[in-house]
Amino acid sequence: MSLLKVTDLTKKFGKFTALDRINLEVDKGEIVGFIGPNGAGKSTAIRILLGILKATDGDVKIFDKDAWRDAVAIHKSIAYVPGDVNLWPNLTGGEVIDLFVKLNGTVNNAKREELIKKFDLDPSKKCRTYSKGNRQKVALVAAFSSEADLYILDEPTSGLDPLMEKVFQECVMELKSQGKSVLLSSHILSEVEKLCDRVSIIRQGKIIESGSLSELRHLTRTQMLVDTKQPITGLNELEGMHEIEEGEHGVSFQVETAQIDPVIKHISQFGIIKIESAPPTLEDLFMRHYEGKETEGGEVH
Template sequence: MSEIVTIQGLQKNFGKLQALRDVNFTVNAGEVVGFIGPNGSGKSTTIRILLGIIKRDAGQAKIFGKDVWKDSLEIHKRISYVPGDVTLWGSLTGGEIIDLFLKLHGGGDKKKRDYLIKRFELDPKKKAKGYSKGNRQKVGLIAALSADSDLYIFDEPTSGLDPLMEAIFQEEVEKLKNAGKSILLSSHILSEVERLADKVVIIRQGEIVETGTLDELRHLTRSTVTLATEGDVTEIAAIDGVFDFQQKDNEATFSVDNQYLNDILARASKLGVKKFESVPPTLEDLFMRHYEG
């Protein structure tokens, strides 16, 4: 799988503050990468470096094999970007701004533009100064999604959108993914990342703390098990890897390290299983593992 975005040993300082420390990750062709972390963790700084807005202090950052600083003009012809707070020209209408963005990008797909305006329920004839934050985001999203790009970079793209519009955005990103496009998605909505991302990169205080597919990362957190048995379910509490054991009659709920699930199943089968439910850890569980306390 060819690498569309390559970041190696990326560092950035703002005075005495080291915003990025040895950041490494890739975005491959046809891959959606979820880039998550709290405010101030370095997400937007990384994205601004990728866009050639600010210059890195050390390391490498390439898109399409080109240097993001030296070759930014060539790179921008093949990417679409939506920030978390879209700023517009107040005296122009939403439709005029979308058309301007598409013209600057090389034309875009006018049929898709019209389809997305209708889908996102945007009034394109209204002047931008009268738009809410959510409608400003819609203008940016419609322009970006109407352009045929090889890489889409979204930095908190659904900020200000209602849940229905968030769902529509997710559906449109899935279409891009199915078309083989590459996407870097920075989002505070973990369920959005969990639904869309092939790979997750978690950044904390300027450092990458986890990277991998959700299946690869889930071994780091515990599944939640609900178990009801004919025999005394209390025996399960003594098995290695069982935590937070809570029992009511002969039904228990507990968390378990995944490598011990087989031991639990073996013991439970001897007790006579009446009910067994195992819920894998969510992205939120994984995220909180790094940020609690």
């Protein structure tokens, strides 16, 4: 069942098209990654989901309600964390957390205390004294303390150190185990790869790729390093081979996933001494899309 369904969403600012007919879906109990570089349109899309901006065209439904007309009703069941958190400077972190949680209509003090401890946050300090990372922690503690059905997280680990990123990831997986849904907007690919069931890649306002990680990995290449007893010949004639380089430790190359089997069969006849392979990552997929192709005018598109 779709908790969030975006159909042909378009947003224009004057003549500029920020979002061009994008489609996005989040089902119950699912974590969906919404990835792209800064300026790709992620935050604009999220503002429309939250009812802050009105779509120029298209349909945006959350819990089967219209994101713009029914924003107040929708907000009772969602939790949101922005990438750059602004807080009231004269309130303490604890007071802000309490305010956010009460607005959501649920108070779970035990959960709140547990999260404050996990995120190593001092809730007695005034918000004006907080670093960016600590402001982010306040928003995360407030969101994870809330009883929501859908969590919309827009670059949520911005400013957090690696230890706190790990805590964040544990909290997201706990939500999933409870059957909650998460839309995670990020440009940190390792984070998305660890957490998400599906990803949608946005570039210049368009969704250019969507699917599960296993589906998208078909589009990527595996990096291999092979050392053999006899010099390998004929690699250039094999299908799906890229960036073949000979070095002192053997031959390195990239191979398209579908072609791994015939390539291994070919190199095995030269007497394999050592073989190393690195699985394809979202980074590979991402970079292949963002390398772009140059037009005659020299523009990348």
